[in-house]
Amino acid sequence: MADLGKGRVALKAMNGRFVSAAEEALVLKDLAGKNPGEAESFQWANLMRGDTMLMSLTNHRYLATKANNPGPVTITATGPRPARKGGECFKWKAVE
Numbered sequence: 001m002a003d004l005g006k007g008r009v010a011l012k013a014m015n016g017r018f019v020s021a022a023e024e025a026l027v028l029k030d031l032a033g034k035n036p037g038e039a040e041s042f043q044w045a046n047l048m049r050g051d052t053m054l055m056s057l058t059n060h061r062y063l064a065t066k067a068n069n070p071g072p073v074t075i076t077a078t079g080p081r082p083a084r085k086g087g088e089c090f091k092w093k094a095v096e
Helices: none
Strands: 002-005 008-010 018-022 025-029 042-046 052-056 062-064 074-077
Antiparallel strands (some): 008 042, 042 052
16 A cells, blocks of 8 residues: 555555556556556545545545455445445555
C-alpha cells in the first residue's frame, strides 16, 4: 500500500502492479514507473467497528467482494450495510 496523503492510498500487489479502477471492476495495472493516478487512488475510511472501506476516486463507490469467498472485487457498493456482511467492509493487516 502506498500512502498518497489526505487519507488516500494506492494498493500495490506483490508483483508490483497497482489495483486500478476500470468501469465497475478492478484490474492490476503496471504503471511503468509512473505515480498512481486517480484510477489507482482510493479514499481510506475507518468505521467505528474497526472495519475499513476504500472508495474509488473514479466513481465514488466502495470496493466490495463476496464475504468469505475469494473472487473478483468490484467498485459498486454505495456504503456499508448495517450487519457489515455485504463484502464492502474489510479487515486488514500489514504483510511483511
